[in-house]
Amino acid sequence: MFSFFRKSGGTVLVLLALLLIWQLLHIKVGSGALSSPLATIIKLFEMLSSGELTPHLIETGTALLYALLIAIFGGVALGLLLGVHRLSGNVAEPILLNLYAIPKVTLYPLVLLIFGLGLSAKVAFGVMHGLIPILVFTMNALRQMKPVYMRAARTLHTPLHQMVMHVLLPAILPEVIAGLRLGFSLTLLGVLIGEMFASQRGLGYLITNAMGLGDISTIMAVALLLTVFAVTCNALFMLFDHRLQHK
Amino acid sequence: MKKESWKEGWIRIVVVAGLILLIELLCRFDIIPASVMIPPSQMLVHLKEVLASGKFDQDIRASLINIVSASFGAVILGFLVGLIVHSMPPLRKAIEPLLASYYAVPTFIFYPVFIVLLGVGALPIIAIGVLLAIVTMITATLSGLDRIPRVMRKSAQVFRMRRWKTALYIELPAALPYLFSGVKLAVAYAFIGVIASEFILSGTGIGYAISYAYNNFEMQDMYALMLFVLLLVSAINMVLNVFDRRFQARRQR
Numbered sequence: 001m002f003s004f005f006r007k008s009g010g011t012v013l014v015l016l017a018l019l020l021i022w023q024l025l026h027i028k029v030g031s032g033a034l035s036s037p038l039a040t041i042i043k044l045f046e047m048l049s050s051g052e053l054t055p056h057l058i059e060t061g062t063a064l065l066y067a068l069l070i071a072i073f074g075g076v077a078l079g080l081l082l083g084v085h086r087l088s089g090n091v092a093e094p095i096l097l098n099l100y101a102i103p104k105v106t107l108y109p110l111v112l113l114i115f116g117l118g119l120s121a122k123v124a125f126g127v128m129h130g131l132i133p134i135l136v137f138t139m140n141a142l143r144q145m146k147p148v149y150m151r152a153a154r155t156l157h158t159p160l161h162q163m164v165m166h167v168l169l170p171a172i173l174p175e176v177i178a179g180l181r182l183g184f185s186l187t188l189l190g191v192l193i194g195e196m197f198a199s200q201r202g203l204g205y206l207i208t209n210a211m212g213l214g215d216i217s218t219i220m221a222v223a224l225l226l227t228v229f230a231v232t233c234n235a236l237f238m239l240f241d242h243r244l245q246h247k
Numbered sequence: 248m249k250k251e252s253w254k255e256g257w258i259r260i261v262v263v264a265g266l267i268l269l270i271e272l273l274c275r276f277d278i279i280p281a282s283v284m285i286p287p288s289q290m291l292v293h294l295k296e297v298l299a300s301g302k303f304d305q306d307i308r309a310s311l312i313n314i315v316s317a318s319f320g321a322v323i324l325g326f327l328v329g330l331i332v333h334s335m336p337p338l339r340k341a342i343e344p345l346l347a348s349y350y351a352v353p354t355f356i357f358y359p360v361f362i363v364l365l366g367v368g369a370l371p372i373i374a375i376g377v378l379l380a381i382v383t384m385i386t387a388t389l390s391g392l393d394r395i396p397r398v399m400r401k402s403a404q405v406f407r408m409r410r411w412k413t414a415l416y417i418e419l420p421a422a423l424p425y426l427f428s429g430v431k432l433a434v435a436y437a438f439i440g441v442i443a444s445e446f447i448l449s450g451t452g453i454g455y456a457i458s459y460a461y462n463n464f465e466m467q468d469m470y471a472l473m474l475f476v477l478l479l480v481s482a483i484n485m486v487l488n489v490f491d492r493r494f495q496a497r498r499q500r
Contacts, residue, residue, distance in 0.1 A: 013341060
């Protein structure tokens, strides 16, 4: 416990400083403009305990789950294909990076026209955001893998499935995890954007709705919930990555 | 090697052209109905008309000014913050886990708060752009400063160079390739932040114009503007990539 504080005490201090800045801003502009940290936490717990949030949470959670499944499996599979075939990887990489840099919000009318309002549009939006980083990280992991690993496996006449399970996957896993970490955040972002424009349910809708009503305390409560959720998931990915590196 | 990359370039052009042609044909033969998507050639023709008529000039100008301001703001501020954080290792150790999870937070949900703080207009949009772009610049600055070979600083000491001369003639050029990668990403993020904010709550800008056209079923305008954004981002990306490749080549020397 003590070593934990010595190791991340600085981070805790920075977080406390951020809270202090939030509180000071609140004092400066008033609670009509920015609710205080304490009020936001209370509001969040109220929303959670009254069950007001539950249907929205389920809605966003479902969309996020589907989008993540498609983005992860699609991204890793395509990344493996492009990583193995060097020429197609080289051809595809600049195209993919360019797609990644496009503000994908621009394409939301197109997504809506294809998928209609509802769950599928949100999922599609999440996949659009999250798939490419996972793909690119997987592809580069495979390309930069030391050739000696494969050569050693071949010398030992390792059967294909063992080669994949015991050589290939462990070698690229850290990179893939890094890709998943980024892909997860972006998928969440995509789903939320999708909900903000194309939905009557979900946390994104709740935010847009509150924006229309000027209901700052709801916005801050949902934003806090999302921030805590996203940062926690990110920390779990990093922990997992850390475990892998020190195995 | 050189020949190989030429070949790849040609294949890439063929692939992209093929995809565009495929969409064109699908639209022309009504497999993709005109209510979903108009053929790319029509988008281009309409884009030309719209640009010539100056209908969206104001929106385009507003967005570009916001994007340029956000990019400059993020690059300069990010570089300065990176310098300061790099010079204080305890602070850096405290901040680094936060920087790593920064992009997990959907920043633009704080847009309404910025409107309250900075008023309606361009400022909150620029602020979102800066907020989204600044962290890549900080990270790039940190890794650039980390990777200056120690021998370079030592030779500067041997030559008894002054501190500012070392910074200007040795450290900055050595860190430049990494800094430029940061700039490239920062511009992309500024683009995303500005256009997304315009979509959500704004009265001007390309993002606003696209959502307005969508809400009023003006498909021609909508697709022309979408194409405009795609072409603009791709063009900027290509230009930045040319510079980036030069810097990277210098790094490997």
